[in-house]
Amino acid sequence: MAKDKTNLNGIKRFISFGNIIIPLLLAFIIGSIFSILSRCNPFTLYGYIIKRAFFSVGGILNTLGYATPIIMTGIATAFSIKAGIFNMGIEGQVFVGAFASALAGYMIKGLPAFIHIPLCLLIGAVCGALYALVPGLLKAKLRINEVVTTVMMNSIATQVTGFLTQSYLGTGDAYAHTEFILESARLTKIISKYRCTTAIFIALVIWLIIYFVLKKTKFGYEIECIGRQWEFSDSVGMRVSRKVIIIFVLGGLIAGIAGATEIMGVNYNFVNTFSANPGIGWDGFYACILSASNPVGILIYSIVFGALRYGALAAQTWLGVPLDLINVIKSTLVLFSAIKLCSVYSEQIKSFFSRKKATKVAKQLQEE
Amino acid sequence: MDLFLSLLNMTVEASVPYLLITIGGVFVARAGVFNISMEGCTEFAAFAGILFTFVTGKIWVGVISSILLALFINFVFYIFTVKLNGNLSVVGTGINLMAACVPASLLSALFFTRSNLIATSIINPANMMYDVPILRSIPVLNDIFNRQTLITYITPFIVFGLIVVMYKTKFGIYVRVTGENPSAAQAVGIKTNRIKMYCLLISAFTCALAGLNLSVEKLGMYTINMSANRGFICLSAINCGRKEPGKACIYALIFGFVRALQTIINNFVPVAISSLLGIMPYVAIIVVLLIVEIPNARKNHLRCFRDLA
Numbered sequence: 001m002a003k004d005k006t007n008l009n010g011i012k013r014f015i016s017f018g019n020i021i022i023p024l025l026l027a028f029i030i031g032s033i034f035s036i037l038s039r040c041n042p043f044t045l046y047g048y049i050i051k052r053a054f055f056s057v058g059g060i061l062n063t064l065g066y067a068t069p070i071i072m073t074g075i076a077t078a079f080s081i082k083a084g085i086f087n088m089g090i091e092g093q094v095f096v097g098a099f100a101s102a103l104a105g106y107m108i109k110g111l112p113a114f115i116h117i118p119l120c121l122l123i124g125a126v127c128g129a130l131y132a133l134v135p136g137l138l139k140a141k142l143r144i145n146e147v148v149t150t151v152m153m154n155s156i157a158t159q160v161t162g163f164l165t166q167s168y169l170g171t172g173d174a175y176a177h178t179e180f181i182l183e184s185a186r187l188t189k190i191i192s193k194y195r196c197t198t199a200i201f202i203a204l205v206i207w208l209i210i211y212f213v214l215k216k217t218k219f220g221y222e223i224e225c226i227g228r229q230w231e232f233s234d235s236v237g238m239r240v241s242r243k244v245i246i247i248f249v250l251g252g253l254i255a256g257i258a259g260a261t262e263i264m265g266v267n268y269n270f271v272n273t274f275s276a277n278p279g280i281g282w283d284g285f286y287a288c289i290l291s292a293s294n295p296v297g298i299l300i301y302s303i304v305f306g307a308l309r310y311g312a313l314a315a316q317t318w319l320g321v322p323l324d325l326i327n328v329i330k331s332t333l334v335l336f337s338a339i340k341l342c343s344v345y346s347e348q349i350k351s352f353f354s355r356k357k358a359t360k361v362a363k364q365l366q367e368e
Numbered sequence: 369m370d371l372f373l374s375l376l377n378m379t380v381e382a383s384v385p386y387l388l389i390t391i392g393g394v395f396v397a398r399a400g401v402f403n404i405s406m407e408g409c410t411e412f413a414a415f416a417g418i419l420f421t422f423v424t425g426k427i428w429v430g431v432i433s434s435i436l437l438a439l440f441i442n443f444v445f446y447i448f449t450v451k452l453n454g455n456l457s458v459v460g461t462g463i464n465l466m467a468a469c470v471p472a473s474l475l476s477a478l479f480f481t482r483s484n485l486i487a488t489s490i491i492n493p494a495n496m497m498y499d500v501p502i503l504r505s506i507p508v509l510n511d512i513f514n515r516q517t518l519i520t521y522i523t524p525f526i527v528f529g530l531i532v533v534m535y536k537t538k539f540g541i542y543v544r545v546t547g548e549n550p551s552a553a554q555a556v557g558i559k560t561n562r563i564k565m566y567c568l569l570i571s572a573f574t575c576a577l578a579g580l581n582l583s584v585e586k587l588g589m590y591t592i593n594m595s596a597n598r599g600f601i602c603l604s605a606i607n608c609g610r611k612e613p614g615k616a617c618i619y620a621l622i623f624g625f626v627r628a629l630q631t632i633i634n635n636f637v638p639v640a641i642s643s644l645l646g647i648m649p650y651v652a653i654i655v656v657l658l659i660v661e662i663p664n665a666r667k668n669h670l671r672c673f674r675d676l677a
Contacts, residue, residue: 286465
């Protein structure tokens with residue numbers, strides 16, 4: 001009997017393993033097709049990316065640098081996805097937060113670094129949160145579908161910030177950017193040449209806090225309840241609409257910090273393309289969807305995506321492979337991870353294994 | 369007066385994709401499938417239309433392959449969500465994200481550009497407009513409706529045809545029942561999955577027409593992010609119209625009007641501000657959604673106990 005149980009557990013593990021592996025395989029097959037189309041051997045490409053991203057100190061630091069904002073945006077998305085809310089507005093909130101902190105970075109003068117840095121982060125976070133408040137209110141009070149509003153808000157954020165950098169707040173240079181932020185607002189880099197800054201510690205602290213909140217507090221439990229059955233949660237007495245607003249605002253807060261650290265640590269000024277194609281908000285969204293909003297999974301996927309991002313940039317310059325190729329792999333990964341093929345066919349898999357066992361038993365009987 | 373007429377003319381031109389995507393989306397929404405991949409479907413259709421026209425040099429090949437690709441995408445959506453139980457939003461997002469990067473990567477792989485594919489050597493946009501002899505002699509209507517593209521003239525027929533299908537045919541009843549009460553529909557013997565598939569295919573067809581209208585007919589070229597959130601805009605049009613085809617189409621017309629207004633105003637303002645005007649359609653949507661939903665705000669405060677009492 002006990003043996004039977006372990007066998008069943010084994011099958012369950014096999015199924016959940018297959019659910020992760022099959023989308024990966026399919027996505028990499030499609031990625032390979034596209035990479036062959038762009039005249040590049042897929043294995044060279046993958047090998048090159050892995051080599052560049054992980055096999056040197058600089059590579060690891062760059063990978064972590066690219067992963068830093070993704071950790072934050074991923075965990076920000078996880079909050080809302082857990083509650084069954086498809087908040088796609090993280091990208092827009094990142095833009096608003098980044099823009100606000102970039103302005104605070106050069107407009108507020110004469111502060112020492114230990115006040116200026118937190119102040120900039122705070123301003124970025126608050127602006128991101130305020131921007132997230134709008135779809136939150138619309139969702140909570142008026143039940144307006146959050147997918148539509150957040151996608152619209154993304155476009156508004158990118159266009160308005162782009163407009164402002166071009167016209168009123170720009171410096172009049174050939175490419176549109178705001179003025180560089182002051183020395184006192186810059187985050188220090190761990191090794192000056194590479195991308196990774198002290199922001200990674202901010203990201204990890206945020207990650208730890210959210211992990212704790214989601215797993216160990218009443219609020220985290222309520223989020224999960226709302227995600228499963230919001231009508232039930234509402235009638236039991238959790239104030240769902242208030243929670244929805246809080247979820248949106250917290251997501252915006254973290255997204256704003258992500259944008260701010262990107263400006264204060266890496267760019268030092270606001271350029272409309274700072275959140276490069278497809279955007280750190282979207283990368284966080286990918287990470288969150290792929291890990292089924294599991295915090296540990298988000299951490300792992302963020303680092304993987306950071307590596308892909310850095311590796312893809314390197315591959316673009318050294319192998320001439322277009323950056324979009326990596327995005328194709330990522331987006332197909334999202335598409336295929338939506339279907340849990342092994343879970344759908346779990347009955348067949350189980351019967352397959354049990355049949356195998358049955359034939360084994362029959363063989364043994366025959367031999368005896 | 370001239371300005372007003374050209375505004376109306378632009379409205380007719382600009383609302384065509386909105387109307388098409390909306391009327392197809394209404395069917396899907398009515399069948400109880402929350403489909404956010406219309407955006408991606410339109411984008412893919414627009415891209416395929418130009419790509420195949422450019423490669424083969426024949427417009428009809430582009431048109432047919434674009435429609436086929438759109439049908440294929442929505443069929444994939446059907447298989448992934450209805451058959452294999454995938455999360456609707458995740459699959460839809462996956463398709464949208466693919467639409468954002470697959471054309472770009474194909475373009476850079478095949479033609480070494482990342483931004484656009486120009487097929488004006490094969491398609492002359494000026495030739496795609498039709499001069500209707502009857503309209504030519506009528507003064508005001510001539511300015512508004514004449515010299516539009518073929519799909520523009522087909523669109524009203526498609527819209528009215530599909531409204532009739534929705535309300536006057538057996539299939540329409542099946543669709544509505546499937547969305548409102550799937551188990552009842554199944555109990556009567558309606559194959560709900562098949563109904564959902566037909567609805568998705570209708571939506572794919574209209575999305576393909578919208579994409580073709582955007583790329584092949586109007587411009588003869590494809591640029592990245594051509595559908596420009598039209599799928600999401602139509603989604604909100606459907607939501608505003610409470611999934612009723614007629615009302616949803618009126619909202620689609622409003623959004624088309626805003627888009628036309630933006631293009632007209634664009635001509636009179638400096639370049640710097642015109643980039644700001646790009647947000648007009650998006651702001652309009654949020655405002656319209658607000659106006660539509662505020663009267664219902666009371667109903668949303670539901671607590672089960674109060675409902676029972």
